[in-house]
Amino acid sequence: MELYKLTLVSILNRKTFAIFAILLLALPFVLPLMTPWESKPTLLEPARAQAAWMLLWTTAIGWLLFQGATIGDRWSSHGILEYFKTLGLSRRQQMVQMWLSCFTVFAGMILITFLISTFTAMPSDPVEARHWLITNFQYLLLFLLVVAPLLILAISLGTRFNGAAAYAITIGLALYGLFGIGYLEVFLADNKNIFLNLLYIFSPHYHLSDLTSRLVFKLGAVPWNELGRITAYLGGTALITVGISYQLYREGK
Amino acid sequence: MSKNDPSIYIPEGLSIGYSSRFRRKNPVALLATAESPIELGDGRHLLLARNGRGKTTLLKTIAGIIPSLKGAIRCEGTVQFVDEDLRFDSELKPRQIFSALFKNGQRQFAMEMAERIELDADKAYGKLSKGNRQKVGLIVAEARTFHNGPQVLLLDEPFSGLDFSARDKVDQIWSENEEGIVRLVCVHPDEPTLKADSAVTIREGRLEKLEVVNGTLDWMETRLSLN
Numbered sequence: 001m002e003l004y005k006l007t008l009v010s011i012l013n014r015k016t017f018a019i020f021a022i023l024l025l026a027l028p029f030v031l032p033l034m035t036p037w038e039s040k041p042t043l044l045e046p047a048r049a050q051a052a053w054m055l056l057w058t059t060a061i062g063w064l065l066f067q068g069a070t071i072g073d074r075w076s077s078h079g080i081l082e083y084f085k086t087l088g089l090s091r092r093q094q095m096v097q098m099w100l101s102c103f104t105v106f107a108g109m110i111l112i113t114f115l116i117s118t119f120t121a122m123p124s125d126p127v128e129a130r131h132w133l134i135t136n137f138q139y140l141l142l143f144l145l146v147v148a149p150l151l152i153l154a155i156s157l158g159t160r161f162n163g164a165a166a167y168a169i170t171i172g173l174a175l176y177g178l179f180g181i182g183y184l185e186v187f188l189a190d191n192k193n194i195f196l197n198l199l200y201i202f203s204p205h206y207h208l209s210d211l212t213s214r215l216v217f218k219l220g221a222v223p224w225n226e227l228g229r230i231t232a233y234l235g236g237t238a239l240i241t242v243g244i245s246y247q248l249y250r251e252g253k
Numbered sequence: 254m255s256k257n258d259p260s261i262y263i264p265e266g267l268s269i270g271y272s273s274r275f276r277r278k279n280p281v282a283l284l285a286t287a288e289s290p291i292e293l294g295d296g297r298h299l300l301l302a303r304n305g306r307g308k309t310t311l312l313k314t315i316a317g318i319i320p321s322l323k324g325a326i327r328c329e330g331t332v333q334f335v336d337e338d339l340r341f342d343s344e345l346k347p348r349q350i351f352s353a354l355f356k357n358g359q360r361q362f363a364m365e366m367a368e369r370i371e372l373d374a375d376k377a378y379g380k381l382s383k384g385n386r387q388k389v390g391l392i393v394a395e396a397r398t399f400h401n402g403p404q405v406l407l408l409d410e411p412f413s414g415l416d417f418s419a420r421d422k423v424d425q426i427w428s429e430n431e432e433g434i435v436r437l438v439c440v441h442p443d444e445p446t447l448k449a450d451s452a453v454t455i456r457e458g459r460l461e462k463l464e465v466v467n468g469t470l471d472w473m474e475t476r477l478s479l480n
Contacts, residue, residue: 005353010342013349078340086316086334086407087397252318 003084003094007071007101017105020059024112028052028120046216049121053139053212056113060106060147061174065154067102069166072158081159081251091249098155103148114140123218134221135214142209145234149241150174156245159253177206204237259330259403259435261315263291263460267324269307269314283322284310287460293435296450297427300439306455308439309337312407315437330403330435335394337410340386343379347372347389355396363396370422384414391423398434406436413441424448 011017032047075081081094089097118136122129150170157166181203188200208230211222222230270284284307302308313319315326316334341350351363351374367374372388373381381389391411398404412420427436428448437453452463 002354006341006350009349009353010345013342013344074342079336079338080341082313082316082318082336083334083339085318086332088331 001097003075003080003089004097004101006080007075007098008104010071011067011101011105016063017109020063021109021112024052024055024059024109025116027055028113028116045121045123046218049117049215050212052113052116052121053143053215056109056143057178057210059109060143060150061171064102064106064147064151065170065174066163066167067105068099068151068154069158069170070163071098071102072155072166073161073163074158076159076250077162077253079252085251091246091251094251095152095155095245095249099148099152102151102155106147110140110143117215121215128218131218131220132215135211138222138227139209139211139215142211142230142234145231145238146174146177146206146209149238149245152245153241153248156249159250160248173204174206177204178210179207181205181207204241205233206237209234257403257433258294259405259433260328261291261293261405261435261437262327263287263315264324264326265290267326267460268322269310269460270322271310271319272322281322283458285455285458285460287324289461291453291460291462293437293451293453293462295433295435296431297436297438297448299449299452300437300455301441301452302455308455309409311453311455311460312409312437312439315405316407328405330405330433331397331401332405332407333394333397334407335390335409335411337387337413339390341378341389343377345378346375347378347381347392348374350378350389351392351396354393359396359399359401362399363392366392366395366426369426370419382414384416384419387411387414388419395426395430398430402433404434406434408436408438410439410441 028048028051031051032044035043035047037044037047075098084094085091114136117139118133122132150173153173154166154170157169160166161169181200184196184200184203188196213219214222221227265287267287268283268285270282272281300308300311310319312334314321315328316332318334347367348364351360351367355363364374367388370388370392372385372392376385378386378389391408394406394408394411398406412423415423449465451465454461454463
């Protein structure tokens with residue numbers, strides 16, 4: 001696990017994670033207070049959960065994917081990955097160790113969000129509270145199914161291209177899957193273009209993992225059969241992403 | 254040579270170079286071929302050739318980073334290839350690098366070697382001079398060999414930025430830790446300070462082994478033969 005330790009110490013040493021961790025801790029409490037919440041104080045708690053999860057998405061896209069892309073680029077162009085290859089560390093092991101080091105730091109951020117959303121915004125009604133807790137766990141699962149493979153992709157693209165290109169491609173894919181597809185869907189309502197329909201079908205529907213509105217509007221947990229379908233879809237997308245990442249990965253430039 | 258001894262065996266006919274299926278013109282770039290088998294055991298072996306003749310390519314082929322064009326090299330022992338361009342995170346201090354890569358004895362060895370070759374282990378890697386960065390790579394390679402079984406060390410121009418004093422100290426450290434380690438050291442043929450057990454040369458596309466008498470090369474002759 002030497003590459004894991006080297007990467008982890010490199011991330012921790014740069015300290016940018018601390019800025020995001022502080023924002024994740026503070027902003028869910030601050031941002032809702034910047035709204036006219038006095039008119040309806042009961043909205044304050046769902047708003048806190050919304051802020052917490054939105055900030056986690058922002059951190060995943062703004063910090064985590066950037067770390068992956070730059071680490072892949074740095075280690076590949078500096079000869080570190082070739083060095084570990086000669087020591088017998090396979091491509092798969094290298095990818096896993098780099099991924100794990102980024103995720104070790106990010107796990108703390110996920111925990112902050114999960115705790116804030118679960119325990120500082122939970123409804124007082126026992127039935128709603130139960131649904132709230134389940135929804136948070138479901139959200140966590142779906143969030144991980146989207147973010148974890150995107151991180152592998154960012155690392156892998158970083159090893160092949162440069163950090164900026166790897167980050168741009170991954171962030172583009174993430175934003176398209178989360179928000180762009182919504183616009184495409186609206187456009188397709190009045191358009192029967194086959195190409196655009198195919199694009200819609202084969203696009204990664206990451207927006208399925210976003211359960212923020214369920215929390216904010218207290219819509220209850222996702223029904224289990226529906227969750228199973230979404231998990232299977234995002235799991236399949238994750239496998240494809242990991243497969244592509246494996247093919248793109250390079251130990252040296 | 255016993256089964257636990259490290260070694261590098263280059264068979265007769267082995268060819269090194271590059272091949273690419275995407276290149277229409279010259280898909281194969283042959284750099285050198287071994288005309289007779291070469292076997293390297295414990296000790297220090299210099300790899301000598303002029304620029305662009307395939308020194309780094311040979312090291313990378315031995316390390317398994319790039320495939321040979323023909324034949325297969327056999328290595329006994331843990332292989333380490335330390336590239337001349339190996340760089341660590343500029344924000345990390347050598348002490349942090351050693352802590353991340355090594356435990357207990359090896360870490361202690363790394364810190365002691367850093368002290369011996371006068372490397373400031375508490376200065377950020379990015380702020381170190383070229384020579385001091387080279388020292389970090391050398392220390393990483395040497396520390397890993399410490400109590401770690403048979404080792405094959407492939408060092409690509411490890412002295413390119415080192416002053417004579419550091420070079421002498423590394424030379425001394427190598428002499429103290431020779432058992433169970435094959436060191437194939439790529440150097441320019443104008444560094445007549447190094448001792449060696451043998452030398453591998455690449456000249457006119459031929460990979461050859463030069464025997465060394467009394468641990469020192471006849472550098473003048475070597476230089477002339479490479480030209």
